[in-house]
Amino acid sequence: MANKKTQEKETSLLKVLYKFFTSFKLATVVFVLMTIVTLFGTLAQVEMGLFAAKEKYFHSVWIIDEIGNFPVFLPGGGLLMAFLFINMSLGAVVKVKKRWKGAGTLISHIGMLMLFGGAFVTWGLGTDGYMALYPGMKSDRVESYRKWQLEVMPLNDDASADEVWILPADELSSIRPRSPRSYTTDDLPFEIIVSDYSPNAIPTPITAPMAAGSAAREIDGFKLLPQQKAKEAAANIPGCYVEFKPKSGDSDNISAILSAYSFRFDPGESPMPFVFELEGQKFGALIAKKSWHIPFEVQLDEFIFDRHPGISMARNYESRVTRLETDKGAKPLEIKMNEPMRYEGYTFFQESFGPAGSQPGDRMYSQFAVANNPADQWPLWALVVTSIGLGVHFVIMLLDYMARSRKKRIQAAS
């Protein structure tokens, strides 16, 4: 008896939940909230910059904001999209009566679900970075726009390195002020103690007025002064304090301020690691962009940049490249605005060029955005499906309207 009651209760709870998640009312509320969140997130970009606003409003579960001095609590974009996805799946696809008249709306909702699916896949599995090359240079290495990692490496006599120990970007960025973290590895004869990581900081001489008033630790006449995060996340230059503590205990600890300023900002430059010697071996340490290899090399043969006659507006920029693979040889290609190169799941887009302030005729590098997105073409298919759905719906509505009009006319005539 008790079991039956519990079962009934469960069934009714499920029913209530099902009714709630499939209701038009939920959809309406979610849409209204999405409009508000989108508006807030758009306006916030003026002050916060795109990346921070995106994280706060669109990739979040909850948002706490202020209008004047009044706190406002809103569901985040992530939560709203999850609700909408469930509502659309259950309400517009599962629950909806399957009849010819509703075929168009059913198809269009499936199209929208595909779009959502694509967004989820991109968010979960997609990667994006860039590759910048001067003519004649080639590379198979893609760098992240915003993620920085700590690299420590034993150096050869020619300052090259065969192996690199990496403190991953997510771990590095999670180190808070006054909470040093220690790392050891069998490959290195010292412990690495990282502290006071700052996502945007400037190593400043202690003689500078700004440094004089700061309580930051001084190393070799410099202090690392944290700065406000830049609006453009890619413009942040992180830094941290690092201590190398010999495992043998025979030598003193070596301290340093590491700053991403030592990394290169131009593909023609080389990074300048902090170099130190321990037990007769040279080592280098560096904050470097997170990077990864792709299965083929790209060589920039020529970068073409031209402007509209007599004005500074760019008319066209394109790159003549050669794709190099050990087993398949070389293939010359063109990458230009709106015409990317797609290959092996990677897409190369003509993104920008540099150095800043270059004029036609100067030696310039070409920068490609490199994306690996398994759902790259899903939006296109989603659009096709949605458009067919809406088209079918409108045709059905039109036929229905014509049939009703004819019926009315016949009734009127009789």
Added chain:
Amino acid sequence: MKLQFFLLLTLIVGISSLTSAREVPQVELGSYDPWDSKVVETFENLLMQESGRVKPIYSYSRFTLLQFSGKTSLRFGTKDGETHELHYSEWMLDVLFRGNVAKALPVFVVDNSAAIVQIGVSPKEKRDRYSYDEIVSGRAKLAELSAQYGEKQRKHTESEKDPQYELDPIEGMILTLGRNISAFEFLVGQFSFARKGQLLVNENILPQEMVALAATLDPVAIIDKMPEMSIQQLGRAIQQPDNGDEDARMFTSALRLFFFYANSARGINLFPPQENDNEIWLSASDAMLEGLESKEARPWAVEQLRELQNVIEASTQGTETFSAALAAFSDSQRAKADARGEGEHSALEVHLYRGKYFSYALYLFVFGFIILATSWFSPASKFGRVMVLIASLLALAGLLLDISGITLRSIIRDRPPITNLYDTVIFITATAVLLGLIIEYFTRIGVGALIAIVSGMLGMFLSIKYEAKEATDTITQLVAVLDTNFWLATHVTIINIGYAAGLVSAIIGMLYLAARFVLNLVGKEAKDFVKLLTRMNYGVVCFCLFFSLVGTVLGGIWANYSWGRFWGWDPKENGALMICIWTLVILHGRMAGWIRDLGIHMNGIILGIIVTFSWWGVNNLGVGLHSYGFTEGVWNSLYKSWGVMGIFLLMGIWLYIDDRAKKTAKKAERNSKETDPQVNSA
């Protein structure tokens, strides 16, 4: 009857305000000799390269006068009692060939006379137009202040809009006036090299001995006699100290004068380059400097400059001589441009502006409105129906003019209809008018015609105001990422159709609320009429959803092709998304039973607010990849439009409360009838 009297009064006031005449400003010229029509025609078809494209000087003249004056024509009276009206190409002829006349014409608009007072010039009306001659007494102060405010503006930009560097309106006006006066001086002094010492402007810049030298020195003739010299070498040479040697002094003076002429002759690029692979046209200044730099280029440079010199000299030798010289220059230039395949649509461009398609379309819409308004005196009569039909035909004619203008612009630049913010105005207007006319075709009650006419009037008025405010060529070159006719023709066009539908939904919403409000006031009901408005608005919202959704997803696909990501939460993308979402709010809210007739219309107005924010507002946030349409002062206009729509929303809230009260009263009445046996038995 009271209502009809009110309508009549509104019409009379409207028409009289449209036809009220303004006082003609008097200028310090004894008389004005109009330009010969043949000279004007030849002149306006001359070609020049500006803003990255080859165009008729006609277009350049139009936007230059707009920039100075805020208008495309000029009216003034001379001392002989005559009144003259100049077209912009005639004004430009004065500027280039009769500088002293141009200096007396009142073209520099100043919105607040406080700006004029600050430069030490006697003010006229609070908002008025001044001639160069009137301003020249405050020229030095103007230069000083505009340099100061220019620096402040630069800091404002560099500091990412730090309020301490923000220019107040008067400072902004002084800066604009300073820039316009400098631009005018450049134009007047443009052909000084060919005027044998008649400098017209900036005479005081040159030392006295150089003014005397200018009367005898022909800078074109001396090109051949000079050593090869780059612009940098020329710059160094003119700074050589005087070593007492007379020949050296003469040579340096000649070089200084040459430099002065070359510097004055920048800006108007009239000469197609010699080399076929070079796309950059040259000004007289460029030709002089090229000739100076390379002996090889000298024959070509001298030939170009001589051709122009002939025209300048002929301009003082009577109409026929000038006309012939100008025609010879034009023919020579046209032959060179034709050989290069440039300027082929210049005649069409002259035709576009001469045709005044958008101005005439506005007149037709206004006329249509007046005709439509007369139908409201007796809407159900045959007279009313005929007036509606005439108004619809006028709206159709306005639409055809708008479409013709759009088509011509597309042909001239060889692009789909929309490439910049100005294009969106005329395109969205055409779409909204078309939607209104389609609605009228199906309903035949005058509402669709009203939607078409109101949309047409507002859109054409906006396009004219926008053009005057920006005062720059609206046929623009595209940044590299937009250089794709496929995406411009699909995503951009479709999303703008969605914008138009959103605005039409707002207009229907406002019509509904106004109609309900008036009906409530007079104590009448017109259920069928308001139901029809609701059906219309519902259809328009569906239409808006379809185009906004498809347009937005297409935009995402384009972004994926050009930037490597489908969606980046960029403000423009978010604006389009908000439009899609709000149409979904309306459709789902209706299915949920939360939104009925009044709700659809009120939400249609909110949709209109979102559309205007997405269309204009986000461009002015100054962030994102789509910010290529910043417009000064747009927020004020947006706040005003939102204020108007807000008033309608308040009307909607009032109607909602009133409906609820009536429903409650009816329910109470019904309940009392059911419970009162006497009433029941009765």
